[in-house]
Amino acid sequence: MTKDIAITGVTARAFIVPTDQPEADGTLSWTSTTIIVVEVSAGGRTGLGYTYADPAVATLINGKLGPLVTGAEAMDVRRAWVMLRGAVRNLGRSGLVASAIAAIDTALWDLKARLLDLPLAALLGRARERVEIYGSGGFTSYDDRTLQAQLSGWVERDGCRAVKMKIGSEPERDPARVAAARRAIGDTAKLFVDANGAFTPREALHYAHLFAETADIRWMEEPVSSDDLTGLAVVRAAAPPRVEIAAGEYVYTEDDARTMLATEAVDVQQVDVTRCEGITGLLDIAAMTAAHHRDVSGHCAPALHLHAACAIERFRHLEWFHDHVRIEHMLFDGAPVPQHGFIAPDMSRPGHGLEFKHQLAERYAA
Numbered sequence: 001m002t003k004d005i006a007i008t009g010v011t012a013r014a015f016i017v018p019t020d021q022p023e024a025d026g027t028l029s030w031t032s033t034t035i036i037v038v039e040v041s042a043g044g045r046t047g048l049g050y051t052y053a054d055p056a057v058a059t060l061i062n063g064k065l066g067p068l069v070t071g072a073e074a075m076d077v078r079r080a081w082v083m084l085r086g087a088v089r090n091l092g093r094s095g096l097v098a099s100a101i102a103a104i105d106t107a108l109w110d111l112k113a114r115l116l117d118l119p120l121a122a123l124l125g126r127a128r129e130r131v132e133i134y135g136s137g138g139f140t141s142y143d144d145r146t147l148q149a150q151l152s153g154w155v156e157r158d159g160c161r162a163v164k165m166k167i168g169s170e171p172e173r174d175p176a177r178v179a180a181a182r183r184a185i186g187d188t189a190k191l192f193v194d195a196n197g198a199f200t201p202r203e204a205l206h207y208a209h210l211f212a213e214t215a216d217i218r219w220m221e222e223p224v225s226s227d228d229l230t231g232l233a234v235v236r237a238a239a240p241p242r243v244e245i246a247a248g249e250y251v252y253t254e255d256d257a258r259t260m261l262a263t264e265a266v267d268v269q270q271v272d273v274t275r276c277e278g279i280t281g282l283l284d285i286a287a288m289t290a291a292h293h294r295d296v297s298g299h300c301a302p303a304l305h306l307h308a309a310c311a312i313e314r315f316r317h318l319e320w321f322h323d324h325v326r327i328e329h330m331l332f333d334g335a336p337v338p339q340h341g342f343i344a345p346d347m348s349r350p351g352h353g354l355e356f357k358h359q360l361a362e363r364y365a366a
């Protein structure tokens with residue numbers, strides 16, 4: 001029986017991967033994505049975790065959080081998580097710190113599953129065998145032809161039943177962009193829009209009603225800043241009945257989710273395993289969300305969410321985000337491939353099934 005296996009080492013490294021084209025949303029633009037890869041060793045096995053953040057996260061893990069976990073019992077993932085959360089009190093629990101804990105926690109879950117020679121989904125206990133994905137990208141930096149090709153590709157090639165595009169950086173262009181997107185995906189696929197907090201509540205309501213009428217949108221994400229929970233609640237209360245309001249990509253702690261749910265700010269609670277203190281945090285937040293009779297939707301990093309998503313009862317879908325899908329397939333063997341709009345864990349591989357391509361990643365080392 002596997003017991004008393006001490007963690008022998010924790011390492012974190014940052015990699016900066018250029019995007020394939022310039023990308024922009026309602027409030028930011030970027031040309032590269034930084035991923036922090038964490039490896040945790042015990043009993044001759046290595047667990048892998050990652051987060052999308054700043055290279056400072058690698059410094060925090062290598063200098064402070066990794067040494068704290070080293071020597072701890074590898075089987076007791078929650079105990080390590082509790083210790084890490086306690087240790088960061090004076091650093092602030094949110095933001096980069098929560099992302100660092102997330103990457104370590106995910107690596108610890110992967111490590112435990114590998115030590116037990118089980119797929120992580122089996123260790124957590126599955127509620128389902130596969131998870132629906134929706135295509136996500138549609139950056140405001142794209143011309144209409146690029147936008148249309150990307151969105152229709154997810155519907156036609158990958159079988160997605162929904163796709164999401166960015167809006168809000170030049171709102172006057174959005175009616176034509178949204179119409180072009182609807183033409184590209186046909187009548188049956190659902191169209192989602194994400195404003196990344198670009199609007200005031202009144203602007204958001206104007207566009208929610210306009211795009212519901214002209215393009216039958218079914219989801220409006222971060223219509224206003226996620227810092228404005230009252231504003232989100234105002235939009236949600238007056239949105240068209242078929243347009244769900246979603247937010248939660250900046251939920252770092254269970255308190256962030258609790259206040260978002262208590263404010264009635266969202267119809268669907270988004271959560272990101274690379275930010276919300278990892279799989280341990282994700283499972284806690286999912287349970288709290290279910291107690292509020294809401295579904296959870298996974299934000300970005302689909303390969304890392306997959307096994308945990310299978311263990312969550314009210315898991316609506318995963319965001320098949322262009323940028324992260326590309327990076328996950330570049331840097332990790334075993335990244336999932338869509339089938340008829342779903343991805344499923346490979347139950348023949350231990351852990352989350354991802355293997356880091358160390359040599360290939362070197363060229364992107366920060």
Ligand SMILES: [Mg+2]
Pocket residue numbers: 194196221222249
């Ligand atoms: Mg978003």
